[in-house]
Amino acid sequence: MLNFSLMGAGRIGKMHAANISLHPSCNLSYVYDVNKDFANQVAKENNAKVAESPEEAINSDDVNVVFIASATPTHVDFITMGAKAGKAIFCEKPIDLDINKVNHCYETIKNFDVPIQIGFNRRFDNSHNKVKAAKDSGEIGNLEMIIITSRDPEPPGLDYLKAAGGFFRDTTIHDFDLSRFVLNDDPIIEVSAYGSQLISPECKEVGDHDTAMFIMRSKKNVLIHINNSRRAVYGYDQRLEVFGSKGMMISNNQSSTSVEVFNDKFTNAKDPIHFFFIERYDQAYKDQLNDFVNTVLNNKKPSVTFEDGRNALILANAAYESFESGKSVKVNFS
Amino acid sequence: MLNFSLMGAGRIGKMHAANISLHPSCNLSYVYDVNKDFANQVAKENNAKVAESPEEAINSDDVNVVFIASATPTHVDFITMGAKAGKAIFCEKPIDLDINKVNHCYETIKNFDVPIQIGFNRRFDNSHNKVKAAKDSGEIGNLEMIIITSRDPEPPGLDYLKAAGGFFRDTTIHDFDLSRFVLNDDPIIEVSAYGSQLISPECKEVGDHDTAMFIMRSKKNVLIHINNSRRAVYGYDQRLEVFGSKGMMISNNQSSTSVEVFNDKFTNAKDPIHFFFIERYDQAYKDQLNDFVNTVLNNKKPSVTFEDGRNALILANAAYESFESGKSVKVNFS
Amino acid sequence: MLNFSLMGAGRIGKMHAANISLHPSCNLSYVYDVNKDFANQVAKENNAKVAESPEEAINSDDVNVVFIASATPTHVDFITMGAKAGKAIFCEKPIDLDINKVNHCYETIKNFDVPIQIGFNRRFDNSHNKVKAAKDSGEIGNLEMIIITSRDPEPPGLDYLKAAGGFFRDTTIHDFDLSRFVLNDDPIIEVSAYGSQLISPECKEVGDHDTAMFIMRSKKNVLIHINNSRRAVYGYDQRLEVFGSKGMMISNNQSSTSVEVFNDKFTNAKDPIHFFFIERYDQAYKDQLNDFVNTVLNNKKPSVTFEDGRNALILANAAYESFESGKSVKVNFS
Amino acid sequence: MLNFSLMGAGRIGKMHAANISLHPSCNLSYVYDVNKDFANQVAKENNAKVAESPEEAINSDDVNVVFIASATPTHVDFITMGAKAGKAIFCEKPIDLDINKVNHCYETIKNFDVPIQIGFNRRFDNSHNKVKAAKDSGEIGNLEMIIITSRDPEPPGLDYLKAAGGFFRDTTIHDFDLSRFVLNDDPIIEVSAYGSQLISPECKEVGDHDTAMFIMRSKKNVLIHINNSRRAVYGYDQRLEVFGSKGMMISNNQSSTSVEVFNDKFTNAKDPIHFFFIERYDQAYKDQLNDFVNTVLNNKKPSVTFEDGRNALILANAAYESFESGKSVKVNFS
Secondary structure (H helix, E strand, O other): OEEEEEEOOOHHHHHHHHHHHHOOOEEEEEEEOOOHHHHHHHHHHOOOEEOOOHHHHHHOOOOOEEEEOOOHHHHHHHHHHHHHOOOEEEEEOOOOOOHHHHHHHHHHHOOOOOOEEEEOHHHHOHHHHHHHHHHHHOOOOOEEEEEEEEEOOOOOOHHHHHHHOOHHHHHHHHHHHHHHHHHOOOOEEEEEEEEEOOOOHHHHHOOOOOEEEEEEEEOOOOEEEEEEEOOOOOOOEEEEEEEEOOEEEEEOOOEOOOEEEEOOOOEOEEOOEOOOHHHHOHHHHHHHHHHHHHHHHOOOOOOOOHHHHHHHHHHHHHHHHHHHHOEOEEOOOO | OEEEEEEOOOHHHHHHHHHHHHOOOEEEEEEEOOOHHHHHHHHHHOOOEEOOOHHHHHHOOOOOEEEEOOOHHHHHHHHHHHHHOOOEEEEEOOOOOOHHHHHHHHHHHOOOOOOEEEEOHHHHOHHHHHHHHHHHHOOOOOEEEEEEEEEOOOOOOHHHHHHHOOHHHHHHHHHHHHHHHHHOOOOEEEEEEEEEOOOOHHHHHOOOOOEEEEEEEEOOOOEEEEEEEOOOOOOOEEEEEEEEOOEEEEEOOOEOOOEEEEOOOOEOEEOOEOOOHHHHOHHHHHHHHHHHHHHHHOOOOOOOOHHHHHHHHHHHHHHHHHHHHOEOEEOOOO | OEEEEEEOOOHHHHHHHHHHHHOOOEEEEEEEOOOHHHHHHHHHHOOOEEOOOHHHHHHOOOOOEEEEOOOHHHHHHHHHHHHHOOOEEEEEOOOOOOHHHHHHHHHHHOOOOOOEEEEOHHHHOHHHHHHHHHHHHOOOOOEEEEEEEEEOOOOOOHHHHHHHOOHHHHHHHHHHHHHHHHHOOOOEEEEEEEEEOOOOHHHHHOOOOOEEEEEEEEOOOOEEEEEEEOOOOOOOEEEEEEEEOOEEEEEOOOEOOOEEEEOOOOEOEEOOEOOOHHHHOHHHHHHHHHHHHHHHHOOOOOOOOHHHHHHHHHHHHHHHHHHHHOEOEEOOOO | OEEEEEEOOOHHHHHHHHHHHHOOOEEEEEEEOOOHHHHHHHHHHOOOEEOOOHHHHHHOOOOOEEEEOOOHHHHHHHHHHHHHOOOEEEEEOOOOOOHHHHHHHHHHHOOOOOOEEEEOHHHHOHHHHHHHHHHHHOOOOOEEEEEEEEEOOOOOOHHHHHHHOOHHHHHHHHHHHHHHHHHOOOOEEEEEEEEEOOOOHHHHHOOOOOEEEEEEEEOOOOEEEEEEEOOOOOOOEEEEEEEEOOEEEEEOOOEOOOEEEEOOOOEOEEOOEOOOHHHHOHHHHHHHHHHHHHHHHOOOOOOOOHHHHHHHHHHHHHHHHHHHHOEOEEOOOO
16 A cells, blocks of 8 residues: 655646545545645545645655645655655656756756656557557558647636746647657657647737647657647547558547437537546546556556656757747757 | 430439430430420430330330339339330339239230349449448358338428328338348348338328338348338438348448538537438449449349349338238248 | 445446445445355455345345345345335346236335335436437437347356346346336337347257347337347447437447557448446446435435336336237236 | 540549540540550540640630640640630649749730639538638638648659659649638748658659658648658548637548448448549549639639649748758748
8 A cells, every 4th residue: 555645736636636545555645735725625535634844745754655746846846855755756747847957856866766757647548558559569560650639628827827838848748748659769859840829818928829730750750740729619639640551540539428419400420529638538547547556566667757757848848949940950858 | 325215204213314314325315204394304404305105215116225213103014015115124113002013014024035123222322232242241240130220301292192102112112122132042031010100291191101110030030120210300311230240330321521520519520411312322323224234235134123123012011011910920922 | 324235246246346335425334145255255355244144234234225236036035125124225127037026026115115226227328318318308309219229249158048037038128228218208008029049059048039129119109129139249239329300319339449440451440349238337337326325315216216127027028928929019017 | 515625644634534525514625645545545435536736736726625634844835835825724733843934834824814723623622622611601710720631542653753843742732722722811921841751662762752741830820730641551541620719620531432340350440541532532523624614614713723823832842942941931922
C-alpha cells in the first residue's frame, strides 16, 4: 500500500484524488492546497488529512508518493522537495514554463535516485496506445506521417490564460509529447508553427493564440502535423492518425452512447463527443495511475520521464521561436 | 444492336427508356402507353417512335426485345404476345397478382423458346451482390440468418393502392425474391406474416397494410426476417444483413454525399439516404439491363427467370394465408 | 449505508460483489454459495464474511438487502425467505422457469411489503435508455416497429444448457423485457416464434434452440421483431432499433477502442465489439445497482418489478407455445 | 450543340472524350494526339475524326470548343491558338509549370474575349461542394481552419515524374486550388512547406518529394493544412475538413459499395476506397463538363478562371521557395 500526498485540489487534483482512493494499492494520506476550502473538501471526500504546509505533505514519514497537481509555478519546488525527501513523484505537465528552471531542477534532483513520472495522460489512452503499438509492431509498415487533431471544447478564462504560459506550452505540449510517443526513438529535429487569434477576446488580451498549426520533421523524415483550437462546439476533439507504407490507423473520437439518429434532416447522427479531458481520458487517467503505482512498487523505470517533460517543453519553445521568426527551427534537445 | 419496344412510359418506364438509349448495344425503337402523352414524351426524349397499339410495338419485324414496364394487369398479355412473336422479353415485377394467370401464362409460353427475365432489380445492386457472393464463397461460413429491412420513403396514393394487389405482393415481393437470391438452392419452406395499419389512411381505406413483418424458414433451417414500412422519413431504407458461422455482412444504406456534420447538437451526421428506388438502385437498373442484353446476345439462361417471378408471388400468397389464419404456413412451389 | 448479503458467487455474482463494494452507500456483509470455494474467494476479495447457510445470509439482523445471483432454481426460495425477513431484495432474471412457482411466490410475498427488483440490466444501458427516452418524448413520433438483435458470442456448455430452461426463457427473456420496456404502457398481445438448431451440438443434445426469431404485436399494433443466436464470432451483438413516424433511433454495438484501420484489404475496420455481457453492460450493471440503492434508501417503487419478471416469462412461455403449435399465440398476462 | 476538339488522348483525355460523347449538348468532332494510336482509338470509340495537326483540330470552322488534355508543356500553345481562333477553351491543370509562360499567355489571350476554364475538377465534387456551400451559408460559423488530406494510391513512373514539374506543382496544386475555393474571397497570404522522400526510388532519382505537408495563412488568419502522399495502400484518400465557430464539416472518403464486414478479427470493415481520380471524381468530371457547357452556351463567366490556374501555380512556387529557404513565404499574386 502506497501513501499519497496530493499537492493541489483543483479540478484535476480532485479527479486524481478519487482515482487514488479507488486504487487497491493506494491510500490518500494528505491533501495540500493554498486554497484551504479546496483542500478540505477533497480531503473530506477521500478520508484524507489536510496538510497545513507543503512541507507537512511532502516530508511526513508515512508518505511514499508526492502527487503534484498544483499550479505550474509550484511544480519545480515540490519536485525538488519530494526528491530531497526520497519520495516517489508524479507531476502533472508541464514541469515548468521556463526551460532554465527545468534544467536546474533536473541538475538538482538527479542525485536523489527517486522515480519521477510526468502526467502525459494521453500515452495511456487505449485507442492512442493501440495505434502506437500497431506502428511499433510494423502493422502500418514504415511510418511516414502523423496527424494530430486536438481541440478543446471552450476557451479558458482570463486568469487561467495569464498563468498558462501560452497555447503552445500549455496545450500543444500534450501533442508534442504524443508525437514523440509515437515516433519512439526517432527524434523530432525541426518545427514550424503558425498561430491565430480568432476565437477568444481573452486570448487576444493576453497576446495568446487560440488557433494553431504545426509541422515537424523527424530525423527519419517522418512529417508530423498538429492542429489545435481552443473551441470546438461539438466537444473535445482528440484524433491521432498514423500513416505508413502498409496503411493508416486512426484513433477517433468517442461519444458517451452508441446511439445513431435518423430523421428527415440527417442520418447516422451520433451524440456530441466527450465534453473534455476528464470524461475523454477517464480510462487513461486511471491506467496512468496504475502504471505509476506499478513503477514505484516494482522499482521500474517510469513510463514517462522527466526528460520527456523537458523535451516537450523544448519543442514548445522551438515552436514559439518559429512563430516569431517566420522560420523553420531546428530543435536542440541537448 | 438490339431494337427495343418499351411497353409503359410511366415513372419507371421513363427511367428504363433512358437506360436503353444510353446502352451501346441497344436502340429504343418503339414506345407504347395507353396514355399517349406519356408515350409521346418518352419517345421524343429518346428518338423513338410511338406505337399506336401493343401489336405494333410487339410484332414489328425490326423489334428484338419487348420491355414491359406497363401496369401489372397488362403483363401477362404482353408476355404472351411477345413470346408468340418470338421476341426476347423483359418484364417488371410482379408478373401478375393472380397465381392462376401466372401459371396459365407459363403453360402458354413454354413452347415458345424465348428468353424472359423478370425485373428483380435488387439482385443487381453491387452491395447486395457482394453480400450474396460472400455467402456463396463461404466467407461468412454456414448461413444461419438473413435480416432484410425494406422501407419506402412515403406511401403511394389511393389509385396506386387500389391496383397494387396488396403490400405483400407489391412491395415485400422484392424482399421475398432477395431472400431466395441469397438462399440460392436452399428453398423457403415456411412463412409467418404480421401486418398493421399505422401510417396511411389510404391503405386503411383499401384494407391494405402499411407496416409488416415476416419470418421464414428454409429447408436447411436458415431463419429469415423481413420488415417493411410504407414510410421512412429519412429515405428509402434498404438493408440486407446476412449472418453465419464465420461472421456477418451488411449491405447498408447509401447517401448522395460522403459529408459528415459535427455541431453542438450531434456529430457524424450524414445526409438523408437516397430518396427512393430510382436513385438508390440506379447502378442496379443499369447493370440489370446490361445483364439482360448480354443474355439475349449470347443466348444465355436469364439471371432472373419466370419461375423466380412465380415463386416470389407464391411466397406473397403464403404470407397472406399466414396473416389471415394466424398460422405458420408451409410453402408449396409446385 | 446498506448491508448486502450476496447469494451466489459465480461469474455474475463476482461482478455484482465488486460493484457493491465500490458503491459509496453499500457494504457487502455476507457471501453465500453452495460452492464454498467460490464464496470464500469473493468474500475475501471484498472484505465480506462467508455465510454458512442461506438463513444466516438472509436473516442476520445487520443485513438490509438480499442480492440474489445464485442458480435459477434457488431464486424463489431466497426471495420468499428475504421477504419474510423483511429485507429489500434484488434478484437476477429469470425469477423461475415455472410460471406456477412464480405465481405462488408472488402470492406469498405480496403481504410482506418489501421492495423487490428484477435484474433486467439492459434497461439501465445508457444507449438503450436514450432510445427509449426518445420514444417516450415523442422524438421518433408514433412508434411503429421495434427490432432487437441479441446474439451471444459463444454457446454455453452442456451443464448450463441442461439447467437453463430453454433459449427463449434463458436468453430471449431479456429481449422480451426490453420490448416491454420500450413499449411502456402498450402491452404485447400476440407472439410468433421460430427456432433452429444450427450451431451447437450440445443444444441439439438437450433439445434446445441456438438460433431463433420472433414477431410480436402490441395492443396498439406496433410490430416487434427479435432475433437471437447463441454464437456471433464478432462478439456480443446487442442492437435496439426503434422506428416511428418521425424517424429511427438505433442503439448500436460498442467496441473497446475508437480505432479504425485502413489497409489494402479494407477500410474503417473497428475492433471486435465487447465480448460479452460483463464488458458490454458494465455501465448498466453499475447504474442498475445505483438505481436499486436509491429505491431502497428513498422508499421508491422499484424500476423493474416482480411483475416485469413474471411478464417476461409469460412471453417466453407463449413463444414456446407458438413454436410448438405453429400458430400465432395470444398472450395472457392475467 | 457544341463541337469539341480534344487535344490529348491519354488516360484523362480518354475519360473526357467519353463524357463529351455522352453529353446531350456536346459532339466530339476531332481528336488530336502526338501518339497517333491513341488518337485513333479514342476517335473510333467516340465517332470522331482524327486531326492530323493541332491546327486542324483547333482552327476548323465547325469546332466551337478546344478541350486541352494533352501534356502540360503543350497547354500554353494550344490555349493561345484556341484564343486566337476565337474558340471556347477548357484546359486541364496546370496551365504550365513556368509562371513566366503563364503570365505571357495571359497577356496574349486577354485581348481575345474567349471563355477559358481550368480543370480543377474537385470544385465540382458533390461532397466537397456541400462543405464549401455550408461554409458560405454560415452553417459552420466563422471559418477558422481547413484541413486537406490528399494522397494518391501509388506513385507514378519515372517518365511521368521527369515531366511533371514536381510534387507541389503537379499534385498539391489541386489542394492549393481547393483551399482557395473554400476560402473564396479571403486570399492566402503565407505558406510553409515540408517535403520528404520516403516512398518512391523514382521520386528520389528525379529529386522530387513523395510526402509533403503545408501550412498556409489567409488574410483573415484562417489556418490551412494540406498533407500529401504519393502512395496510400487503401486507395485515393481525399478528405476535406472545414472547421469554424459553429462546428465542423468533413467531406469523407467513398467506397464502391456500402457493405460492412464483421468477423472474429474486426467489425464494420468497409471496402477499400475508390482507387484513383477517375473513379473518385467521376461525378465531378461530368458536372465540370456540364458546368463548362453551360458557361459557353449562356455566355457566363467561367467557374474556374485562368487566374485560378495562375494563382494555384503561384502558391506552388511559394511552397517551393519555403521548402528551399526553410522560411514561411509571403504570397504575392500580383
